[in-house]
Amino acid sequence: MTRYAKPTTIDEALALLGEDRWRILAGGTDFYPAQGAKPFRDNILDINGLAELRGIEETSEHWRIGARTTWTDIVRHPLPAAFDALKAAAREVGSVQIQNVASVAGNLCNASPAADGVPALIVLDADVELRSARASRHMPLGEFILGNRRTALQPAEMVTAIRVPKRCAVGTSAFVKLGARRYLVISIAMAAARLVVENGVIADAAIAVGSCSAVARRLAGVEAALRGQPTKAALVDAVLSAPIDELSPIADVRGSAEYRQDAAREIVVRAVRAALGQHDDKVAA
Numbered sequence: 324m325t326r327y328a329k330p331t332t333i334d335e336a337l338a339l340l341g342e343d344r345w346r347i348l349a350g351g352t353d354f355y356p357a358q359g360a361k362p363f364r365d366n367i368l369d370i371n372g373l374a375e376l377r378g379i380e381e382t383s384e385h386w387r388i389g390a391r392t393t394w395t396d397i398v399r400h401p402l403p404a405a406f407d408a409l410k411a412a413a414r415e416v417g418s419v420q421i422q423n424v425a426s427v428a429g430n431l432c433n434a435s436p437a438a439d440g441v442p443a444l445i446v447l448d449a450d451v452e453l454r455s456a457r458a459s460r461h462m463p464l465g466e467f468i469l470g471n472r473r474t475a476l477q478p479a480e481m482v483t484a485i486r487v488p489k490r491c492a493v494g495t496s497a498f499v500k501l502g503a504r505r506y507l508v509i510s511i512a513m514a515a516a517r518l519v520v521e522n523g524v525i526a527d528a529a530i531a532v533g534s535c536s537a538v539a540r541r542l543a544g545v546e547a548a549l550r551g552q553p554t555k556a557a558l559v560d561a562v563l564s565a566p567i568d569e570l571s572p573i574a575d576v577r578g579s580a581e582y583r584q585d586a587a588r589e590i591v592v593r594a595v596r597a598a599l600g601q602h603d604d605k606v607a608a
């Protein structure tokens with residue numbers, strides 16, 4: 324017989340995870356569509372009673388986002404400008420109704436290549452806090468997501484938080500999503516850019532693209548091409564001529580591989596310019 328449990332403390336949840344196999348239920352916005360009309364055969368661990376897992380906290384070293392924190396919580400919480408890309412991504416996850424219940428950790432654990440939260444968190448060098456009854460560990464987000472619908476989560480573990488190191492929560496950032504329509508749409512490609520500008524020069528750049536590889540990727544060649552560029556320089560040229568070896572887009576109903584590859588470069592340009600407060604109408608066609 325399948326079990327259903329709704330613990331009210333993390334310790335209780337971790338003890339349950341240690342004694343049986345469970346599917347974790349958070350906002351349910353990926354969980355229920357994946358389940359469809361099939362009968363439930365797995366035990367369900369409903370984490371919606373874990374108040375401790377919701378909210379954003381500032382510690383001496385990190386910004387700590389509880390696993391159950393919703394996209395609406397992200398939008399509403401005052402955060403440094405480096406989080407603007409994450410806030411913009413939050414506003415792009417489905418509709419407002421979805422954003423009100425869907426959690427950040429659910430987006431990461433579902434491990435869809437089209438998860439909008441991933442590029443915006445990767446440019447912040449976020450890591451994932453994993454806890455079991457026996458241990459606690461942290462993994463860089465880029466290592467936690469292993470592939471399409473695959474993560475490094477172990478059976479007795481759950482994600483309890485996402486942490487952003489404060490040293491990376493600097494600069495300005497932007498997120499650009501490309502979909503077949505403007506609203507309530509799965510990404511064809513999306514880009515996040517975080518830039519640190521000192522004396523009119525780009526001192527540091529973090530750029531990531533999603534939906535163009537099994538896991539969203541940082542673009543090292545574009546980041547290198549941007550570092551040291553004056554913000555008034557032809558940044559479009561720097562992005563357009565930089566090597567992008569990290570992407571391996573597939574063709575599907577939403578677009579061809581070639582279209583995705585070209586579109587990715589264009590939305591990176593737009594994200595970079597938006598992070599610098601420059602407007603799209605100045606972007607070369």
Ligand SMILES: Cc1cc2nc3c(=O)[nH]c(=O)nc-3n(C[C@H](O)[C@H](O)[C@H](O)COP(=O)(O)OP(=O)(O)OC[C@H]3O[C@@H](n4cnc5c(N)ncnc54)[C@H](O)[C@@H]3O)c2cc1C
Pocket residue numbers: 346347348349350351352353354355356370390391415416417418421424425426427428429430431432433437438439440476480481482483507508509510
């Ligand atoms: C209509 C609609 C539109 C959508 N549009 C978008 C979109 O535009 N962009 C986008 O990125 N996503 C979109 N989504 C997907 C979804 O809303 C997000 O991925 C959301 O963040 C998932 O969070 P959740 O809390 O609902 O996760 P759930 O559905 O509860 O769980 C998702 C997965 O994560 C696991 N899980 C959840 N929390 C934990 C935890 N703490 N530890 C370990 N495992 C955990 C669950 O077991 C499950 O496998 C959409 C969904 C719907 C229904």
